[in-house]
Amino acid sequence: MSTLLKVDNVDSGYGDIQILWDVSISVDRGEVVAVLGPNGAGKTTLLKTIAGLIKPKKGRITMNGNRIDGLPPEKVVGEGVALALAEKELFPSMTVKENLQLGAFNKGARKKLDENLELVYSIFPKLRERESQRAGTMSGGEQQMLAIGRALMTDARLLLLDEPSTGLAPLMVKNIFTGLRRLMETKTELSILLVEQRIGQAAELSDRGYILSNGHVVYEGDIRQGIATQAFVKKYLGV
Ligand SMILES: Nc1ncnc2c1ncn2[C@@H]1O[C@H](COP(=O)(O)OP(=O)(O)O)[C@@H](O)[C@H]1O
Numbered sequence: 677m678s679t680l681l682k683v684d685n686v687d688s689g690y691g692d693i694q695i696l697w698d699v700s701i702s703v704d705r706g707e708v709v710a711v712l713g714p715n716g717a718g719k720t721t722l723l724k725t726i727a728g729l730i731k732p733k734k735g736r737i738t739m740n741g742n743r744i745d746g747l748p749p750e751k752v753v754g755e756g757v758a759l760a761l762a763e764k765e766l767f768p769s770m771t772v773k774e775n776l777q778l779g780a781f782n783k784g785a786r787k788k789l790d791e792n793l794e795l796v797y798s799i800f801p802k803l804r805e806r807e808s809q810r811a812g813t814m815s816g817g818e819q820q821m822l823a824i825g826r827a828l829m830t831d832a833r834l835l836l837l838d839e840p841s842t843g844l845a846p847l848m849v850k851n852i853f854t855g856l857r858r859l860m861e862t863k864t865e866l867s868i869l870l871v872e873q874r875i876g877q878a879a880e881l882s883d884r885g886y887i888l889s890n891g892h893v894v895y896e897g898d899i900r901q902g903i904a905t906q907a908f909v910k911k912y913l914g915v
């Protein structure tokens with residue numbers, strides 16, 4: 677497999693407050709990579725730094741060999757990176773379909789709008805059923821599907837997902853993960869960097885993962901095996 681995203685020795689944070697310390701991670705083409713870690717570890721900060729919402733203080737980030745750190749967020753989208761945040765940024769008074777269409781704002785994505793809309797509807801059939809409904813009236817889980825769908829509409833090669841299952845009822849969590857699994861089966865060259873609190877589900881979907889603690893990468897490798905042992909979970913995830 678070849679490397680798609682590479683984060684090398686990145687320091688990042690907010691103003692004078694440093695959150696990430698010398699963080700290095702990579703994602704190959706077609707891979708699902710989990711990022712786990714306790715609350716406040718810096719997981720969201722990492723995703724925001726990759727997406728160009730925060731400029732790293734040190735290190736480099738490349739997509740497909742092209743440097744993306746320091747680029748404004750919309751240019752990072754143009755390099756194939758799309759972020760779906762836990763706190764969704766949907767347009768509540770617009771319909772589901774309009775929200776999805778708005779995801780395809782960059783040039784490359786506009787050309788593939790129909791194809792990507794079909795992809796989104798095929799992984800989350802609920803969105804097709806509800807395409808004329810206003811986004812603000814959708815349930816939490818449906819809005820999460822919409823946020824992921826909108827990220828896909830940018831014609832992303834790398835999806836950054838920030839806790840897609842947080843706050844959702846078990847059935848909805850299942851629907852989200854089923855959709856993601858279907859997505860990876862349909863679009864095999866896509867990659868996902870998945871931040872999750874639900875370590876079991878994240879481990880099942882991902883090929884491998886990293887654990888962040890206090891802004892440091894403290895573990896890198898197989899997650900499925902690791903979380904099967906209590907000592908591992910206690911040591912790295914503090915639960
Ligand atoms: N806008 C901000 N300004 C200052 N500090 C922040 C900001 N956002 C997050 N932080 C701090 O950064 C640390 C890591 O937060 P975050 O990346 O959200 O962690 P996680 O997603 O792993 O829970 C926390 O201590 C948090 O308080």
Ligand SMILES: [Mg+2]
Pocket residue numbers: 719720721838
């Ligand atoms: Mg977070």
